[in-house]
Amino acid sequence: MKNDILLKIAGKSILKNKMRTLLTMLGVIIGVGAVSVLAAVGTGAKSQIEEQIQNLGTNLIVITAGSTSQGGVSQGAQSFNRLSLEDVEALEGQSFLLAGVSPIISSRAQMVGGSGNWVTSAEGVDVDYTVIRDWPLASGAFFQQEDLRSNGKVVVLGSTVAEALFPYEDPVGQQIRVRDVPFSIIGVLAPKGQTASGRDLDDVILVPYTTAQTRLSGRQFIPQILASTYTPEDIPAAQEEIRAILRDAHGLARNESDDFEVRNQSELTDTASETARIMTLLLSAIAGISLLVGGIGIMNIMLVSVTERTREIGLRLALGARGADVLTQFLVEAVVMSLAGGVVGVALGFTGSEIVKAVTGWNTMISPQIVLLALGFAGGVGVFFGFYPARRAAALDPIEALRYE
Amino acid sequence: MNTQNTPLIIQARNLTRVYRMGSTEVRALRGVDLTVDSGEMIAIMGASGSGKSTLMNILGCLDRPTSGTYTLDGARVDTLSKNELADVRNQKLGFVFQGFNLLPRTTALENVELPLLYDRTGRKMDTREMAARALERVGLGNRMDHEPSEMSGGQQQRVAIARALVTEPAVILADEPTGNLDSQTSLEIMSLFQKLNREGTTVLLVTHEPDIAEYAQRIVELRDGVVIRDEPVLAPRWAEEDAAEYHEPEMAGVR
Secondary structure: OOHHHHHHHHHHHHHHOHHHHHHHHHHHHHHHHHHHHHHHHHHHHHHHHHHHHHHOOOOEEEEEEOOOEEOOEEOOOOOOOOOOHHHHHHHHHHOOOEEEEEEEEEEEEEEEEOOEEEEEEEEEEOOOHHHHOOOOEEEEOOOOHHHHHOOOOEEEEOHHHHHHHOOOOOOOOOEEEEOOEEEEEEEEEOOOOEOOOOOEOOOEEEEEHHHHHHHHHOOOOOOEEEEEEOOHHHHHHHHHHHHHHHHHHHOOOOOOOOOEEEEEHHHHHHHHHHHHHHHHHHHHHHHHHHHHHHHHHHHHHHHHHHHHOHHHHHHHHHOOOOHHHHHHHHHHHHHHHHHHHHHHHHHHHHHHHHHHHHHHOOOOOOOHHHHHHHHHHHHHHHHHHHHHHHHHHHOOOHHHHHHOO | OOOOOOOEEEEEEEEEEEEEEOOEEEEEEEEEEEEEEOOOEEEEEOOOOOOHHHHHHHHOOOOOOOEEEEEEOOEEOOOOOHHHHHHHHHHHEEEEOOOOOOOOOOOHHHHHHHHHHOOOOOOOOOHHHHHHHHHHHOOOOOOOOOOHHHOOHHHHHHHHHHHHHOOOOOEEEEEOOOOOOOHHHHHHHHHHHHHHHHOOOEEEEEOOOHHHHOOOOEEEEEEOOEEEEEEEOOOOOOHHHHHHOOOOHHHHHOO
16 A cells, blocks of 8 residues: 555544544653653753863872872872972973973952952862963963062952952952952952852952962962873873873882872763763653553554454555554554654654743753654654554454454 | 456465354364356355354454465465465455445545555655545535545445455455445445446455345355355346336436
8 A cells, every 4th residue: 555545544534533632642752751751851950060070170180199008008088298389390390292281279268358258169279270271361461471470479360359349340440459468459250150069169369379378378289280192182192291290200219009089070070971861761661661652552453443443444454454554553553653653752752842942041962863862762663562552453364354343 | 257368366275264152163164165267246144143244254364274274376375474464455355345344534535545654665756646535426526525424324335345455455355345235325336336347347245135245246145154156147137227216316426
């Protein structure tokens, strides 16, 4: 039989019982709809997390002081800090793959100036810092090598701090006191937003690390070194390079383990991907259950339909339809019904995700892959659950079927 | 009986059919011989349980005989597979049922078109055109877009006859075609069968009504699974003449 005729027959029989068809499709509609909404929200959440991680800086490598073990007993992370300015210099001097290296010496600091006072994290960093973090300035300028050498009392404000202390004027050129030490403000950073965990990245001030060591923290060791590569592809090689340089600088023997840790952004991204994976798994479970229920509904109605139309089947067989023709007819009917349910479900999911977007402001999106997957599954459900009733129809004996009352 | 140079359409030899119901055997046919020439109109009669329905099912290729041979239009069909039988039904047989068996909510034209959709030879392309011509032959050229619910019983049966005709089958098998109709409409239907038969269609009629059987040229009667009578009707009646007594306007459609 010709395909368009099969579709026409299926469409006619589906439309004959509109209410029943609608109720039957409801299972698939709700299943596909719920899955599309959740998938859209999940995709939105995932892209948001990825964006936030990108905010930390591109191609970023984080070196922290590691654990040491004494007599086989691990002392835990940063138990024995061996990162030093010499390490920073070694990295700067020996590395080929790193675009920038900066120590991070952070401390909490009270500051007074402008319209009031504020407590924030004061970070002592190198001149490369803005490059490493991919963090442009909103106004003013960043400090120079000259400021590092002279332990210059210059500061660059994060946008939150700038907002808090100088809401109505440009802070550049003003003076503030940090821990009672007067600093001149030479620049303001562009806003960067929040981390995935909700910490405000802009609630920070940056000073030369030499200044931080001498005037703010007073400590000589360096808890953390940030570095960045030119391209993301360089990251694994750069990590190996860093390890080699630092092991050499620390004079570690072959059998000694690293006394530092080198991590990169992709490891943070992995955490986000893991979250997304669990979410996907959960969604698949919901999708599976709802499609199973929808499929059983379709099978049930198809069985009723086969019984109701026994005489019609008998007639078709008498007129020369082969079993395969009847099988195809009922299978097409089931698939058309479940696919139609899938289409309505996707439309419903689209509406739902727009509502979620409007209410929560999340960047929800229904990707073409989700639509294809949803429709594919809906069609699959039609074939799977339509096959048994269709086979029953095809196996009917024409004489019995014609005689059926 | 026709002369010997007329081709045989149906040649059945010693047909038996045994149904097994658990441990008991029901012998519905006990050796039936039947030959039908092209262009004949035959009535098969018998009380219920005589085996006429079983014979009809076998002749209609809906069932296979337990033993015996059946040659339809020059080809053995008693040994064919299910799918081959379906193709034989589609190509060589036309069915008319007591209950019309039209698809509801489907126009007359689409109902008549139905058997052409199952055609596998690929020769029947202009299915619409063929269906329309068949409907014109049964006098329903002006009712093509009507659905069964909009037609009288007689009209519905004529649609069913058009559906049987449309594939130009070797034989039309009509199983109690007037069983659900009043006597006047029955005459119209029999008149239509006689007209088609005059035009060359071979008609095999199953009925238990003797006055309907008299419109055939030959009557075959079964009892207990065997043929007890096979003789020509000496004075065949013309349904058209009998119907004329009713003077009903609906006859205008059938000529």
